[in-house]
Amino acid sequence: xxxxxxxxxxxxxxxxxxxxxxxxxxxxxxxxxxxxxxxxxxxxxxxxxxxxxxxxxxxxxxxxxxxxxxxxxxxxxxxxxxxxxxxxxxxxxxxxxxxxxxxxxxxxxxxxxxxxxxxxxxxxxxxxxxxxxxxxxxxxxxxxxxxxxxxxxxxxxxxxxxxxxxxxxxxxxxxxxxxxxxxxxxxxxxxxxxxxxxx
Numbered sequence: 001x002x003x004x005x006x007x008x009x010x011x012x013x014x015x016x017x018x019x020x021x022x023x024x025x026x027x028x029x030x031x032x033x034x035x036x037x038x039x040x041x042x043x044x045x046x047x048x049x050x051x052x053x054x055x056x057x058x059x060x061x062x063x064x065x066x067x068x069x070x071x072x073x074x075x076x077x078x079x080x081x082x083x084x085x086x087x088x089x090x091x092x093x094x095x096x097x098x099x100x101x102x103x104x105x106x107x108x109x110x111x112x113x114x115x116x117x118x119x120x121x122x123x124x125x126x127x128x129x130x131x132x133x134x135x136x137x138x139x140x141x142x143x144x145x146x147x148x149x150x151x152x153x154x155x156x157x158x159x160x161x162x163x164x165x166x167x168x169x170x171x172x173x174x175x176x177x178x179x180x181x182x183x184x185x186x187x188x189x190x191x192x193x194x195x196x197x198x199x
Contacts, residue, residue: 011073054188060197119155128165
């Protein structure tokens with residue numbers, strides 16, 4: 001397990017060479033590592049291993065960097081253990097910003113979103129809430145993130161979704177509807193990042 005901790009910290013340094021683990025909350029770092037490996041000894045936040053990670057808080061606190069490092073780490077784990085692990089947490093993981101998903105719909109319509117709503121894909125949605133509320137494809141308007149979350153909810157037992165955002169739980173329902181906010185409770189572990197900007 002010590003070797004895996006070293007890989008985990010190295011993933012952060014690949015994302016941000018100046019990464020200093022002492023600047024991030026130790027319970028968050030340990031618990032996210034625990035989430036990957038289902039290791040109760042490290043899981044101080046008591047994260048649910050069947051749910052994705054919803055990282056929220058003010059700007060500049062390391063939310064995106066943390067999930068990018070998780071992606072880097074998990075993709076390397078997937079490559080090393082592909083033949084022996086079938087747990088969805090060990091699968092490779094895609095990364096798209098909420099704005100990129102809205103733009104993909106505007107260009108390619110619903111078929112363009114298939115790679116991000118497929119039941120075998122794990123996905124990080126970065127900067128949720130910064131996308132346009134409505135995207136148009138040939139005049140057809142759609143709240144794209146609302147749709148993406150509904151489709152990903154339907155596959156929550158075979159793939160996982162992670163989010164970085166400035167939106168608190170209370171702000172989800174007004175933006176995406178009560179229906180989606182209620183499903184978020186089944187989809188996510190909510191982890192608040194606090195403190196001053198690291199930038």
